[in-house]
Amino acid sequence: xxxxxxxxxxxxxxxxxxxxxxxxxxxxxxxxxxxxxxxxxxxxxxxxxxxxxxxxxxxxxxxxxxxxxxxxxxxxxxxxxxxxxxxxxxxxxxxxxxxxxxxxxxxxxxxxxxxxxxxxxxxxxxxxxxxxxxxxxxxxxxxxxxxxxxxxxxxxxxxxxxxxxxxxxxxxxxxxxxxxxxxxxxxxxxxxxxxxxxxxxxxxxxxxxxxxxxxxxxxxxxxxxxxxxxxxxxxxxxxxx
Amino acid sequence: xxxxxxxxxxxxxxxxxxxxxxxxxxxxxxxxxxxxxxxxxxxxxxxxxxxxxxxxxxxxxxxxxxxxxxxxxxxxxxxxxxxxxxxxxxxxxxxxxxxxxxxxxxxxxxxxxxxxxxxxxxxxxxxxxxxxxxxxxxxxxxxxxxxxxxxxxxxxxxxxxxxxxxxxxxxxxxxxxxxxxxxxxxxxxxxxxxxxxxxxxxxxxxxxxxxxxxxxxxxxxxxxxxxxxxxxxxxxxxxxxxxxxxxxxxxxxxxxxxxxxxxxxxxxxxxxxxxxxxxxxxxxxxxxxxxxxxxxxxxxxxxxxxxxxxxxxxxxx
Numbered sequence: 001x002x003x004x005x006x007x008x009x010x011x012x013x014x015x016x017x018x019x020x021x022x023x024x025x026x027x028x029x030x031x032x033x034x035x036x037x038x039x040x041x042x043x044x045x046x047x048x049x050x051x052x053x054x055x056x057x058x059x060x061x062x063x064x065x066x067x068x069x070x071x072x073x074x075x076x077x078x079x080x081x082x083x084x085x086x087x088x089x090x091x092x093x094x095x096x097x098x099x100x101x102x103x104x105x106x107x108x109x110x111x112x113x114x115x116x117x118x119x120x121x122x123x124x125x126x127x128x129x130x131x132x133x134x135x136x137x138x139x140x141x142x143x144x145x146x147x148x149x150x151x152x153x154x155x156x157x158x159x160x161x162x163x164x165x166x167x168x169x170x171x172x173x174x175x176x177x178x179x180x181x182x183x184x185x186x187x188x189x190x191x192x193x194x195x196x197x198x199x200x201x202x203x204x205x206x207x208x209x210x211x212x213x214x215x216x217x218x219x220x221x222x223x224x225x226x227x228x229x230x231x232x233x234x235x236x237x238x239x240x241x
Numbered sequence: 242x243x244x245x246x247x248x249x250x251x252x253x254x255x256x257x258x259x260x261x262x263x264x265x266x267x268x269x270x271x272x273x274x275x276x277x278x279x280x281x282x283x284x285x286x287x288x289x290x291x292x293x294x295x296x297x298x299x300x301x302x303x304x305x306x307x308x309x310x311x312x313x314x315x316x317x318x319x320x321x322x323x324x325x326x327x328x329x330x331x332x333x334x335x336x337x338x339x340x341x342x343x344x345x346x347x348x349x350x351x352x353x354x355x356x357x358x359x360x361x362x363x364x365x366x367x368x369x370x371x372x373x374x375x376x377x378x379x380x381x382x383x384x385x386x387x388x389x390x391x392x393x394x395x396x397x398x399x400x401x402x403x404x405x406x407x408x409x410x411x412x413x414x415x416x417x418x419x420x421x422x423x424x425x426x427x428x429x430x431x432x433x434x435x436x437x438x439x440x441x442x443x444x445x446x447x448x449x450x451x452x453x454x455x456x457x458x459x460x461x462x463x464x465x466x467x468x469x470x471x472x473x474x475x476x477x478x479x480x481x482x483x484x485x486x487x488x489x490x491x492x493x494x495x496x497x498x499x500x501x502x503x504x505x506x507x508x509x510x511x512x513x514x515x516x517x518x519x520x521x522x523x524x525x526x527x528x529x530x531x532x533x534x535x536x537x538x539x540x541x542x543x544x545x546x547x548x549x550x551x552x553x554x555x556x557x558x
Contacts, residue, residue: 006341010327017329078325085289085321086342087314240293
């Protein structure tokens with residue numbers, strides 16, 4: 001436990017001392033807000049739908065960029081060897097890094113709060129923002145982000161080069177979103193679409209975003225996150241053989 | 242402290258560690274010597290539980306490397322080759338992080354850190370980012386890291402590589418100091434490291450253990466093959482003949498002329514352990530020549546090393 005906390009603290013500190021994390025955080029916030037407000041003023045509706053719609057695309061791009069260095073950099077610098085000759089197990093390292101990145105994600109989500117507040121302020125009297133949907137959206141974004149972080153860590157475990165880790169993470173996250181949309185599933189034979197869709201990120205994210213929290217969606221994100229974290233620890237243990 | 246039995250490690254088709262066995266007692270400073278690629282780092286990585294061997298066993302401080310890896314890692318300090326460190330931290334934060342990972346309670350962390358900071362002489366640099374430190378200081382931070390939890394055993398992989406002569410002397414002094422209380426295993430391809438700091442030396446070549454002895458004994462085993470070097474003022478050919486006629490002299494080799502042309506220089510190899518120095522001196526005196534140098538050249542550790550590692554290779558070919 002103490003080991004995990006030590007690694008968590010080190011990673012958090014390292015996020016705030018590296019410019020890359022700031023760049024992507026700003027990009028993420030900038031992109032989602034710009035896309036949202038363009039939409040918002042055009043449509044003139046009190047609707048956060050587009051905001052969260054764009055957020056998943058921004059996540060797919062930014063999260064692999066934030067997580068790419070987590071393990072790959074340690075391999076490159078040789079601190080990987082240092083870490084695992086200390087009394088640190090792969091599960092400590094993976095969990096510490098995961099929690100640190102989730103904390104960054106929570107910070108990012110917190111910084112997006114001006115969007116729903118703006119919507120609420122601009123909303124004409126009579127209609128109002130459905131806060132249950134907003135909470136559902138935020139919970140969905142947190143779960144989606146956490147799973148993408150675990151995918152990013154998994155990608156970072158596989159290689160030494162950060163750029164390659166980024167590309168692997170990007171491909172998995174993008175595929176996980178794009179395949180869930182009707183413009184892809186619609187082109188597949190219905191039996192195949194029925195099998196593929198429940199495995200996609202966007203299918204479950206869209207489901208949670210409606211404001212009704214379904215157990216199967218929770219199960220999908222939680223077990224998916226654990227699966228990728230578990231696979232990461234297995235890859236790290238591979239070094240011994 | 243360390244017991245290694247029949248250790249083997251394969252990387253694909255490469256037999257990196259080939260049936261190595263040895264043991265290290267408490268308080269020994271063991272030099273792990275071998276050319277680059279001999280299997281030193283791989284062996285150290287196995288002993289520090291970073292890698293698992295394909296076969297064989299090892300116990301560190303009584304713990305088995307297969308089943309008690311965490312217990313072992315709590316009791317050892319390891320300085321990996323090139324001393325990898327987190328460059329985005331300063332030395333103090335870095336050492337605090339290591340202390341935390343080792344499970345040193347928060348109340349004792351500062352004192353543990355200041356103890357190693359003092360021991361390794363990094364007090365003046367402790368607030369600087371590690372990225373800005375010179376190699377010598379990074380190496381010291383690396384050494385400080387290995388000792389923060391007061392381990393029983395230290396594994397140091399090439400601790401003096403890439404340092405300038407002053408820094409090397411400094412690191413050696415530190416290792417000698419540490420070696421008074423702890424068991425140290427030190428890998429190097431620098432022979433002076435071994436003769437100056439180690440109480441015992443193991444030479445490995447192509448994954449195999451080829452020698453295991455204290456450095457002076459290893460040297461002594463080879464001094465039977467010592468040579469004498471002389472420089473004599475006299476007619477070159479005549480001197481060579483006179484030396485060749487002495488009983489116990491195996492061969493005489495005329496060396497190229499030195500700076501003073503009036504002296505002829507020779508290398509004399511005695512037969513077996515015969516002591517021919519006195520006879521050589523008498524021969525020079527009797528002929529009325531003069532001598533300004535008579536040196537017995539003992540086989541250096543370097544010769545021993547070269548003989549064990551290069552000759553073995555030639556034999557194999």
